[in-house]
Amino acid sequence: MSPSLTPASLAFAPDGTPVSKTFDDIYHSADGGPGQARHVFLQGNDLPAGWAGRRQFVILENGFGTGLNFLATWAAWRDDPLRPDKLHYLATEMHPLQVADLEQVHRAWKPLEFLAEALRNAWPELMPGWHRLEFAAGRVVLTLLLGDAESSLRQLRASVDAFYLDGFDPNRNPKMWSPALLRRCAQLAAPNASFATWCVAGHVRRALSEAGFAPEKRPGFGSKRQMLAGRLITRRRQATPAPRDERHHAVVIGAGLAGCAIAERLAVRGWQVDLFDRDATPASAASGNLAGIVRPLLSRDDNLASRLNRACFLHLQRSLHRLDQAGYPPRRRFNGLLQIARDAADEIGQRELLATSGFPDSFARFVEPPEAARLLGAQTPLGGWWFPAGGWANPPSLCHAWLAKGGAGIAFHGNSAIAGLRRLDQDWVLLDGTGRVMASAPVVIIATGACPEMTSFPQTAHLPIQPIRGQVSHLPAGTLPALQHAACCEGYLTPAVDGMHCLGASYAKDTFDELRASEHVENLHRLARILPTATQSFDVHALSGRVGFRATTPDHLPLVGALPNLDAALPSDLRLPAFPRHPGLYGLLGLGSRGLVWAALLAEHLAGLINQEPLPLPGDQTDAIDPARFALRAQRRAG
Ligand code: SAM
Secondary structure, three states, rough: OOOOOOOEEEEOOOOOOEOOOOEEEEEEOOOOHOOOOHHHHHHHHHHOHHHHHOOOEEEEOEEEEEEHHHHHHHHHHOOOOOOOEEEEEEEEEOOOOOHHHHHHHHHHHHHHHHHHHHHHHHHOEEEEEOEEEEHHHHHEEEEEOOOOHHHHHHOOOEEEEEEEOOOOOOOOHHHHHOHHHHHHHHHHHEEEEEEEEEEOHHHHHHHHHHOOOEEEEOOOOOOOEEEEEEEEEEOOOOOOOOOOOOOOOEEEOOOOHHHHHHHHHHOOOEEEEEEEEEOOOOOOOOHOOOOEEEOOOOOOOOOOHHHHHHHHHHHHHHHHHHHHHOOOHHHHHOOEEEEOOOOOOHHHOOOOHHHHHHOOOOOOEEEOOOHHHHHHHOOOOOEEEEEOOEEEEEEEHHHHHHHHHHHHEEEOOOOOOEEEEEEEEEEEEEEOOOOOOOEEEOOOEOOOOOOOHHHHOOOOOOOOOOOEEEEEEEEEEOOOOOOOOOOEEEEOOOEOOOEEEEEOOEOOOOOOOOOOHHHHHHHHHHHHHHHOOOOOOOOOOOOOEEEEEEEEEOOOOOOOEEEEOOOOOOOOOOOOHHHOOEEEEEEOOOOOOOOOOOOOHHHHHHHHHHOOOOOOOOHHHEEEHHOOHHHHHHHHHOO
């Protein structure tokens, strides 16, 4: 799959109505965009009355376009005293508008000015994939599914209350009205879900009926005589969702990046979280490093791991921005990161990949050796990938920022190692090493990284997590050529942070937790690959550094979701969704050396699973990180 996306080609009709040159059609009624949004899409779906008093309401729009329907819906939500606590707005879009084009269009809608500006400020890089944006302190969540609507909806995991069907004219844009797409909408529909559209074409009406909706004609907007609206009447039998515990109390075990990230995601949803850690302070284990690097992962075929990493990388930037705005800025410098080619063959591959990827330069570009040398501040024989938004961050400051943002919703309990986990009635009871009860809660999230707790719980002991020791060397500032940007090759090197460059990291399959001179030597070999001109010699017996343990998995993907229950009877239909789970017991585990990049989006994903919200990750990625995948494969192998 090519990661490129063709942005919209915008023009204006003589009366000022925005027009797509690609489809030769108007974005909204010439009789007025906001009026059409309210009449066709809001009233057509019985909104705002239909969402009154709901905890959560989910809208799916096919064809985000200028964002007008979204802005009109957000305004209606804002002005409604009976609004739902949370509005999830999912929107497909194959040709997103550039932000400058959005601005031109938005100028015409004065009453929506303030919201439109917030949308433009949050507008993502135009790359295929899913981009989750938050507004109104996280109560209005917009998930943009950039790419073809039909393939996006095939991957969507959500229960939709209202559909806005707003493709261009079906004669010019048949893919937005295909029977397959409308069938998929019906599959995603919550019981009694509604839909509305300005389109009354006979074949669209028939396709809607065949999909299970009951379309009826209603008076249209402006010069359009009619429109269609209706509800879902027939539906396939769906798996009943697990009953939700409404106490909104969770225990999180492990206060590293994963644990702090999920604690914050639950706290902002109104949960009370008790966060336990064996150490006295958060971020004391693997997440305690002085600086880690932040970059995406590219692959020639843009494989699942690359797509997941890209989504996480982009989401992290938004998450950090929110922390800044809340007054808790984590320490970091995202002024660009250089990934130097390993050798001449790798350099050719790197150059080719970016020549054909279609990625915007603001995300990644190939730099030839002279430019790489300029960025590095030192000669380098090879070029590399330049990620302008990459850099380094200080993981403990990110953990503390998440905890601060969670505020009173998070209670941290240090020096509190949990040694056992037992199910009692509707709750999990957490025990210390002496069998004393430490806490109980309906929901428990295990986020212990590579700490020994992992293997002491029977519920997680079977998970294939392997601790891999990693030693970072700290090189005093002034001992290397001045370095402005983080750089990596077969290791990584940061600019000086608190007077120290971080150089890492070794890989060893043992549990020794003190510094080793031999691993400093290995790291200095890594330094020679990144900065061949660094000539300073170091006494490896005197160098400082830090040892941490990465929690790795056999497929290098994390374990995120409900934990499998290996003692329960297996269903005959052995697939991931049907695999038996421990009720209320979740994992956010196996983040390897990517915790810094992954934690924010994976935590949002897990919070979505726990709260039965639309998921921010596509179905293939959701399954690829499901903690039950290894148990499922083992069962299948066993026949
Ligand atoms: N609702 C929009 C608004 O408020 O401005 C107007 C939508 S416009 C009528 C139709 C949109 O569908 C365009 O933005 C177009 O790029 C998008 N579109 C067309 N074909 C698509 C496809 N196959 N998948 C996803 N989006 C598509």
